[in-house]
Amino acid sequence: MNWFVCLVSVILFSQLWSCPAAPSSPTPLDPRSIPQGEVECPSSCLLLVYNNESMSEEGLVMTSRDLNPDYYEARRAGNAVQHYINTLYGSPFRLYSVTQVHKARTEAMADTGMKYFLEFSVKDWVGESSEWRGSVEVLYPRGETQAPPQVQGSWGELPQLNISAKEQAFYQRYSAVDSAVSAKDIPDSYGNVDPEMKPFWHLARVAASFIMLNESNENTLYNMAQVAKITQLETQDDQLRFEYEVLLHDMVSQEIIRWKLLVSWSPAGGVKVLETELLPRCHCKPPTQ
Numbered sequence: 001m002n003w004f005v006c007l008v009s010v011i012l013f014s015q016l017w018s019c020p021a022a023p024s025s026p027t028p029l030d031p032r033s034i035p036q037g038e039v040e041c042p043s044s045c046l047l048l049v050y051n052n053e054s055m056s057e058e059g060l061v062m063t064s065r066d067l068n069p070d071y072y073e074a075r076r077a078g079n080a081v082q083h084y085i086n087t088l089y090g091s092p093f094r095l096y097s098v099t100q101v102h103k104a105r106t107e108a109m110a111d112t113g114m115k116y117f118l119e120f121s122v123k124d125w126v127g128e129s130s131e132w133r134g135s136v137e138v139l140y141p142r143g144e145t146q147a148p149p150q151v152q153g154s155w156g157e158l159p160q161l162n163i164s165a166k167e168q169a170f171y172q173r174y175s176a177v178d179s180a181v182s183a184k185d186i187p188d189s190y191g192n193v194d195p196e197m198k199p200f201w202h203l204a205r206v207a208a209s210f211i212m213l214n215e216s217n218e219n220t221l222y223n224m225a226q227v228a229k230i231t232q233l234e235t236q237d238d239q240l241r242f243e244y245e246v247l248l249h250d251m252v253s254q255e256i257i258r259w260k261l262l263v264s265w266s267p268a269g270g271v272k273v274l275e276t277e278l279l280p281r282c283h284c285k286p287p288t289q
Contacts (some may be wrong), residue, residue, distance in 0.1 A: 067104035067116075074104035076221050077116040077138045077149075083213035083222075084151040085122065085158070090206030090271055092170055092199035093163040095126045102133070113141040114218060122158070126202055129159040140218050148214045167267040170199055175235050181242075186227040200230055200242070203271065207263040208246050210273045225249040225256065239264040239272070245279070255281070 067074045082098040089096065103119040116138040123131045136153030173179060186201050187193045193201050204227045212222040229245040244261045258279035264272045 064105060064107035067106055069101040069104050072221065073106065073116070074101045074118065076216075076218070077101075077104065077118055078120055079221060079223075080138050080149045080213060080216050081118065081120060081136050081151055081153070082122070083209040083216070085155075086206050086209040087213060087271075089158060089160070090202075090209065091163070091167060091267075092203045092206075092265065093126055093166045094124050094160065095202045095205055096122050096158070097125045098122050099131060109139070111142065113139050115139045122155075124159060124161065127161040127163060129161055132159045146217055149216055164267065171240065171267055174232065174240055180232040182231050184227075184229045186230070201227060203242070203263065203265060204230070204244050204246055204261075206271045207244060207261050207273050208248060208259070211246075211259050211261070211276060212248060219252060221251045223249050223251060228258065233262075236264075239266045239269055241274075257281070 078098040078101045082096060085096045085098075098120050100121045101118055102121065103117075105117045107115045107117070109115050117135070118138065119133065119135045121131045121133050123129050132155065134153055134155035136151055136155070139150040139152075141147040141150065174181065181200065183197060183200070186197050186204075205224050208224040212224070216222060224246055226247040227244060228247055229243075231243045233241040233243055235241060241262065241264045244263055246259050246261060248257045248259060249255075250257060258281075260275075260277040260279055261273055262275035264274055
């Protein structure tokens, strides 16, 4: 009789604690449909748990995770934002720097790429403006050919000091026929920049931002190390023109990469990179920072 009692007990228990069978193709649960602190089935049943994951229309899982703002991944995305802002607003007297990443999160966008969500502070360190805080999305696309990171943000009106008088004076001075500039090694091997050369150094950093943004991916972290050469060319269409040779430092591979840039600028037209050329690798050492 003991076996009969056990069988009846099992049947009654199964009816009291029934749990639906897991489907062959799991359907993600909507967390909002389950009250906090409650479960629909006991631990003996199969529970489908999705932690920080969502399902795309194609059925591919897109995962997200928080990042330490001080770590390489967050800094790399912050550098892309810095280069992007400088391509929009930089000049010989305005150069933006992302001073700090406050929050960072990343999300794998299936086959599209990796997206980073950042909250950051930025300031114009040439004009010594106040810091401004913004938020952006940076997408590193994936594909057969490399594409630059795509930056989208809502930073509104960036902090900008009035530099129009300085820009006009600089433009008038160097648009004169007899004032062509030619120099090399800015900064020098000790990290010094002649005060007269600082606007040209800033202009080179803005122009290099176009290259560093375009060449950036999830395995690089670029910084401009030095202007190896600068030669002023004849003014055309009211634009000052310069030929730069710049040294870029990839802090991941520790390579020094040389680029030749043809750059134009005017107060009205802003900075434009007209031509670029990747030069052969060299064994240069960046100047002392």
